[in-house]
Amino acid sequence: MRWNTAEYAGWGRALRAEGELARPERRSVLGAALAEGLTPAIGNRRSYGDACLNSGGRAVDMSRLDRFLGFDPETGMLTVEAGLSLGEIVAVMAPRGWLPAAMPGTGFATVGGSVAHDVHGKNHHGAGTFGQHVSALTLINGQGEQRVTQDSELFRATMGGLGQTGVITSAELKLARCKGDIVTVTERRAEGLDEHLALLDGSEATYSVGWIDATAKGTAMGRGILEEAETGAGLVPPMKRSKTVPMDAPGFALSSPVVRLFNAAYYRRVPARGRSMVKPLGEFFFPLDRIHDWNRLYGKRGFHQFQCVVPLAEAEALREMLRRISDAGLASPLAVLKRMGSGRAGFMSFPMEGYTLAVDFPARPGAADLIRGLEDITAEAGGRIYLAKDSLGSPNRVRAMYPELDAWREAVQMADPGGALATDLVRRLRLRDKV
Amino acid sequence: MSETWIILGATSSMARVFIRELAGRGDALLLAGRNMDDLKSLAQDCRLRGAAQAEAVGFDARKPGGFAALLKTAQEAPGVLNAAVFVGSMPDQAEIDADPSLVDGTVTDSFTGPARFLQMLAPELETRGKGTIVGVGSVAGDRGRLANYVYGAAKAGLATYLSGLRNRLGRSGVHVMTVKPGPVDTAMTWGLGPQPFMTTPEAVARDILKGIRKKRNVLYTAGIYRIVMLVIRLIPEPVFKKLSI
Numbered sequence: 001m002r003w004n005t006a007e008y009a010g011w012g013r014a015l016r017a018e019g020e021l022a023r024p025e026r027r028s029v030l031g032a033a034l035a036e037g038l039t040p041a042i043g044n045r046r047s048y049g050d051a052c053l054n055s056g057g058r059a060v061d062m063s064r065l066d067r068f069l070g071f072d073p074e075t076g077m078l079t080v081e082a083g084l085s086l087g088e089i090v091a092v093m094a095p096r097g098w099l100p101a102a103m104p105g106t107g108f109a110t111v112g113g114s115v116a117h118d119v120h121g122k123n124h125h126g127a128g129t130f131g132q133h134v135s136a137l138t139l140i141n142g143q144g145e146q147r148v149t150q151d152s153e154l155f156r157a158t159m160g161g162l163g164q165t166g167v168i169t170s171a172e173l174k175l176a177r178c179k180g181d182i183v184t185v186t187e188r189r190a191e192g193l194d195e196h197l198a199l200l201d202g203s204e205a206t207y208s209v210g211w212i213d214a215t216a217k218g219t220a221m222g223r224g225i226l227e228e229a230e231t232g233a234g235l236v237p238p239m240k241r242s243k244t245v246p247m248d249a250p251g252f253a254l255s256s257p258v259v260r261l262f263n264a265a266y267y268r269r270v271p272a273r274g275r276s277m278v279k280p281l282g283e284f285f286f287p288l289d290r291i292h293d294w295n296r297l298y299g300k301r302g303f304h305q306f307q308c309v310v311p312l313a314e315a316e317a318l319r320e321m322l323r324r325i326s327d328a329g330l331a332s333p334l335a336v337l338k339r340m341g342s343g344r345a346g347f348m349s350f351p352m353e354g355y356t357l358a359v360d361f362p363a364r365p366g367a368a369d370l371i372r373g374l375e376d377i378t379a380e381a382g383g384r385i386y387l388a389k390d391s392l393g394s395p396n397r398v399r400a401m402y403p404e405l406d407a408w409r410e411a412v413q414m415a416d417p418g419g420a421l422a423t424d425l426v427r428r429l430r431l432r433d434k435v
Numbered sequence: 436m437s438e439t440w441i442i443l444g445a446t447s448s449m450a451r452v453f454i455r456e457l458a459g460r461g462d463a464l465l466l467a468g469r470n471m472d473d474l475k476s477l478a479q480d481c482r483l484r485g486a487a488q489a490e491a492v493g494f495d496a497r498k499p500g501g502f503a504a505l506l507k508t509a510q511e512a513p514g515v516l517n518a519a520v521f522v523g524s525m526p527d528q529a530e531i532d533a534d535p536s537l538v539d540g541t542v543t544d545s546f547t548g549p550a551r552f553l554q555m556l557a558p559e560l561e562t563r564g565k566g567t568i569v570g571v572g573s574v575a576g577d578r579g580r581l582a583n584y585v586y587g588a589a590k591a592g593l594a595t596y597l598s599g600l601r602n603r604l605g606r607s608g609v610h611v612m613t614v615k616p617g618p619v620d621t622a623m624t625w626g627l628g629p630q631p632f633m634t635t636p637e638a639v640a641r642d643i644l645k646g647i648r649k650k651r652n653v654l655y656t657a658g659i660y661r662i663v664m665l666v667i668r669l670i671p672e673p674v675f676k677k678l679s680i
């Protein structure tokens with residue numbers, strides 16, 4: 001097996017690793033690479049922090065193991081290799097009336113990565129997480145290769161399990177019916193946080209998400225645009241060709257006056273009475289995917305994303321977070337507010353019933369302190385931060401946010417007693433240490 | 436009516452992406468190579484992506500005894516028949532220097548094996564009076580370089596062969612396109628360190644499909660390599676022989 005020594009990073013690019021990577025293109029070559037010793041698997045590195053990093057060690061890049069293995073058009077059961085991206089599943093299956101039952105905001109996420117963080121989408125309140133629609137998967141770990149089905153502890157430890165129970169080679173997914181490959185989207189303004197939450201609470205749409213202007217202050221704080229959508233059939237112009245950000249942007253590109261102006265214009269783009277329109281699926285579900293490498297807009301120092309969920313009764317905690325964020329003047333235009341349901345598939349899954357807030361911050365002085373403060377508020381509110389996004393969390397507090405950590409650790413210990421699958425995130429947060 | 440493509444070296448990283456495009460538009464595929472397990476899973480992938488038909492068939496460039504059977508399968512395909520060659524191997528030049536017998540295999544994989552099969556297929560295409568042959572060579576064939584001159588020689592042989600075949604088959608309405616990729620991010624180049632103007636298999640597949648539509652004769656991909664290789668070919672030999680580029 002040829003190993004490539006490389007520096008690599010997660011999507012945020014604020015944390016980096018150097019190590020050896022293999023990228024098998026076929027199942028037999030994956031077997032050969034792992035026969036040299038078990039290593040963590042990584043997907044398309046769309047997690048922001050260090051979940052997909054193994055500094056000083058090896059990792060297997062799964063992105064070329066991306067075949068469709070089987071499909072039953074009666075039941076919608078789809079079997080795929082774990083490196084297949086969700087966007088590719090959408091491209092092939094949506095025209096036939098099927099979609100992954102849960103999809104994150106990027107189509108580049110692989111099936112393996114979607115399992116490992118038990119990702120959620122804009123329909124989480126109704127459909128739950130990605131892992132709740134996985135009926136079985138194949139794992140390679142310290143005990144060899146095995147098929148794992150829904151009812152086992154190992155399955156619960158694998159969903160949201162950060163890749164610590166083994167390398168996922170394939171998965172059986174229950175797809176959801178869709179009417180076609182377009183969506184009807186309704187956009188409505190919310191003038192402040194209370195209205196924003198009320199609109200989210202009242203929404204009956206299958207897909208709903210709020211864009212939030214994290215620079216707005218005073219009564220406008222928490223203002224944004226609620227997007228609600230349903231899939232449908234029809235004809236719309238195809239998505240435009242993707243563009244690439246050719247180089248790292250200079251630091252001022254996302255400076256606070258620029259972001260404030262951009263956000264205000266973005267907000268006013270939607271008329272006060274709201275509007276409805278029809279879009280291709282990809283444009284609604286994966287709005288940023290058309291701009292390749294958009295993370296370079298944050299410059300070479302990269303950025304952090306903070307994402308938390310707090311219980312429904314803790315709207316005041318959100319208000320306090322937004323106050324701190326707008327005071328700090330560090331937010332980027334990428335900020336999202338969403339109401340979550342209680343659906344989760346594993347011990348370490350992120351979701352809980354409540355509101356989730358996600359905001360990007362360029363890695364500038366002050367960002368780390370701000371994010372730590374937001375983490376404090378989350379902890380006090382009985383909420384949780386999302387490990388797919390985290391790069392700064394403190395071990396004790398994060399561990400306390402995941403009450404089923406012990407059950408997870410036991411299953412992981414059996415699957416990988418030697419600790420060969422540990423990643424930078426797992427080490428930083430000491431998730432596998434017994435306390 | 437869907438067309439049939441016979442793909443030699445269907446398991447290659449580059450071929451796989453190209454084949455998916457064909458599958459997506461509903462073509463029929465004969466996926467030829469030496470690893471049946473890999474080919475079978477690839478065929479299943481293609482069927483699920485929309486191929487009218489996808490079949491795994493044996494082809495080992497070093498075992499010409501099997502070519503006749505493959506030809507027979509190809510002949511059974513109705514309608515327009517096309518072929519694409521992705522087969523090739525690039526052993527480390529140092530390994531070849533240490534073991535000169537490796538020259539034979541390198542030339543067989545990248546040139547004589549595929550050429551012999553195309554030679555057998557040519558009359559069939561002439562009879563049908565249409566179709567396309569895509570042959571993947573390499574910029575390495577444009578000039579012999581220190582780093583990979585045996586592989587380069589094989590690819591130069593293939594390019595010259597394809598040029599002649601184009602000359603022959605053009606007369607009966609069959610188009611032959613030579614593809615000369617620069618570095619592509621595939622299994623072959625993984626771990627070889629950074630390469631100038633490296634492109635992706637996706638971009639190569641797009642270029643090939645566009646080249647077929649436009650009936651290009653020789654296609655460089657990434658396109659910039661047309662210019663890079665023009666410059667490299669212009670360097671006078673007395674100077675070139677002292678360079679290690």
Ligand SMILES: Cc1cc2nc3c(=O)[nH]c(=O)nc-3n(C[C@H](O)[C@H](O)[C@H](O)COP(=O)(O)OP(=O)(O)OC[C@H]3O[C@@H](n4cnc5c(N)ncnc54)[C@H](O)[C@@H]3O)c2cc1C
Pocket residue numbers: 011040041042043044045046047048051052062082083103104105106108109110111112113114116117118119120121122162163164166167168169288388423
């Ligand atoms: C623009 C954008 C929007 C996003 N929106 C959302 C969202 O709405 N909801 C949400 O939940 N997430 C969202 N995310 C996060 C993203 O969905 C997750 O981080 C996902 O895990 C990325 O998948 P990946 O294949 O890139 O995995 P990577 O980032 O490469 O890896 C993530 C983890 O998965 C493990 N892993 C990957 N493949 C395997 C495998 N085959 N076997 C075992 N372990 C494996 C890795 O070890 C690592 O722990 C978003 C990310 C971006 C960039």
Ligand SMILES: NC(=O)c1ccc[n+]([C@@H]2O[C@H](COP(=O)([O-])OP(=O)(O)OC[C@H]3O[C@@H](n4cnc5c(N)ncnc54)[C@H](OP(=O)(O)O)[C@@H]3O)[C@@H](O)[C@H]2O)c1
Pocket residue numbers: 444445446447448449450468469470473494495496497520521522523524525544545571572573574615616617618619620621622623624
């Ligand atoms: N990657 C680059 O930078 C680059 C640049 C210029 C040209 N090329 C050319 O592009 C083509 C595709 O290469 P790739 O980059 O996609 O690499 P690859 O994945 O290693 O593909 C090589 C292919 O050749 C097949 N092959 C080798 N010897 C064979 C034999 N004796 N019989 C049958 N098949 C044989 C392999 O089959 P198995 O699966 O059985 O091993 C494999 O499918 C090759 O011709 C290569 O020379 C590549």
